[in-house]
Amino acid sequence: MIFAQQPYLETFEWSWPTWRFWENDPVFLIIQVVLIFAFLLVAVMLMVWFERKVVSDMQNRIGPNVAGPWGILQTLADGIKLFFKEDLIPDQADRFVFKLAPYLSLIPAFLMFTMVPIGGNFADKNGEAELFGHTFLVQLVDPPMGILLFLAMSGLGIYGVMLAGWSSGSKYPLLGSVRASAQMVSYEAALGLSLAAVLLASGSLSTHDIVAEQVGGAEVLGVEISVASWNIFGLGFIPFIVFLIAGTAELNRPPFDLVEAEQELVGGFHTEYSSLRFSLFFLAEFMNVVTMSAIMVTLFFGGPDGPILWDAIDWFWPILWFFSKVIVFLFIFVWFRATLPRLRYDQLMDLGWKVLIPISLIWFLILAAIRVGQDEDWNIFVVIAVGLAGGVLAMSLLMGAIRNARLNRAESDVLEYG
């Protein structure tokens, strides 16, 4: 609402010039806000349990099995324990920033989820659902700047991590926060570039429109396939792979969890945190995992798109499809954690700047060329061939340059050493 009142937004020609809420009824709106809030908290609780259970299964362990059936209430028990622990603030800490940091981390995590369409019949009703006599979009808000809000919020989340490490007044957290800022800045770029490819396809920033554009199926070699219109196929996998890797890094999940690398930095940025403040970081981290999975489903896997099996409850199926897809991604994140060793700091930077950013940039240019080619009626195969050739050439030039630089550096090292 605050954003909508700012005049400069009106000067742009948005396809959806105003924020769309589920319904303009304030009571209804508040109910939905509370619902989303409660949903996220429960989702985090289940996610923590899910992660521990899956990892323990991969490691031949049983995992939590005492609190509740299959240990499902373990997170609740942990939360209660954290709640009652003593809250410590180190003497050397900057008290105000130390207290502020967890909230800076948590609030963006909450806000990010509000604009994800988690349901709605996109097949025939343009993403609307009918329930209890109301017709509404199954997402809390559909802001016109949509996906940019996601980038902005994930950018803001860094402040929480960075300030937490800095304000602790301790050395390990400081190293953690330095790592955090460098890592997030690097991977935000790759994240944004792969996102640009999606925007090229959808022509809109709104998450609702991004989903709507992916619905309807496409014809592949004369066969109508309903999932072929999803962005992952339409954009040729590369943007999705880059987004998945950069997203994992953005989440500080293994193998990119350098920020809290337990074996190196003890606990990283939250070493000095305890009690409720620690649990807020914990909450934010897992909430971000859920949100990132939801965003990936929205951007590349058609969001709630899927067959409506029974028309009478057509509000139900999209929600089911959406969460099924999200769970697949949650599983992938857990899988990463159970199998991969951690990257080193310089390797992480190399991967970000020398591989992910050039690849996503080149791929974006190729996609743009194809778009232009379609408009100008060029031969599509020639465009793709020329584009790929140019991409390979650019990539090999870059690799050559990097190799040269490395050799030069090694040589100068030898001279210095000798």
Next chain:
Amino acid sequence: MTIAEDAPTTDAPDTGFVGDASRVMSRDNAVLRLSEAEAGALSLDPEDELGESKMIINMGPSHPSTHGVLRLMLEMEGETVLRSKPIIGYLHTGMEKTGEQLTYLQGCTNVTRMDYASPLFTELAFSLAVENLLEMEIPERATWIRMMMTELNRMASHLLFMATNGMDLGAVSMMIYGWREREPLLRFFEKVTGLRMNHNYIRPGGVAADLPDGWQEDLIEYLDAVEPRLEEYDILMTGQPIWRERLQGVGVINEAECLALGATGPILRSAGSSWDLRRDMPYLAYDEVDFDVIVGSYGDSFDRYAIRLNEIRESMRIVRQCIEKMPSGDYRAQNKKVTPPPRARIDESMEALIHHFKIFTEGFKVPVGESYAAVESPRGELGVYIVSDGSSTPVRMHVRAPSFVNLQTLPHLMENGLLADAVAVISSVDPIMGEVDR
């Protein structure tokens, strides 16, 4: 074993042993030559030599990846470790001094607690040293049991290394897998010796007990189960691009530097020196079994990892040969002055009762002299030096602990690496702090 192109190679010119050794020893920054108080004062005062961009960071004694209570003072510039200084003594229990108060029979109980990841090796070295002084002949079966048990212990120790090395690099599942494979071994030890660790099984004169019934089947079943799992390690770690990048070219050391610093075991072998006491100075019956000494070529952490992984395989080969060739006979020397009589004899023979009483109260007397026995422990050359004055307790006992000596290489290996490399290096040196501090 290949190395990535971008891995730094050791650029030391081939000037022979003396030149290289002096380079290591005389280099100013090999050791941080400041006391803790001085370093602390420097890090507080930005005007001083340390400068604003550098900081002293204390890693340990209580830190997740310092393998117990090792403490490292790291002088860092950003993430780069400029100098480092290992500080030890947090686990000092005075075992060598205690050993002078204990009889030779009690000595094994004492020394087995030093290297708690491979306790049988210290028992073995101690027993060999004592037997040298006694000039005893050990029955063949006892020798083979000792060899088989220590090889199994080597496997257990290296599996523990696989677990901790994986965990230190962030592959958390590996920790559990390593323990999973080690567990049946500890169960087997319990079946044979009565204890999972600190066995006091190998004693002067032989071993404490014969192998239990069905030990062959147990071991063959275990070895058959572990072999495919080692293949899984190859998939999970050896062939893993991230794993290789994290370890290749990290913590590089060459042969001359190893020799100058006294490093032995997998560290020395990783630098290309094929030195293994089992083959070069055979003890027990190692000259009768067939096995390979695994040697690396780059002297980096990856080589040390690969050497240990393959040494597990070699140990399995030796154990299989032990199962095949295990001779029959007695499991300890029947020397009435050293080994206690069988339980049944005590009831019928007065002499047996007296011997039994004397062995367990005042112990057996060992001739005057000194002796040094060394074995190839999973960490390197483990030696026990004993001086006897003819009484039943040693005058002096000293243990040449490989972990302690290998720890000297840490400042050299860590130099100019990143903090994450420092963790990988500690892990690949694989120190056991109980053995370091003794």
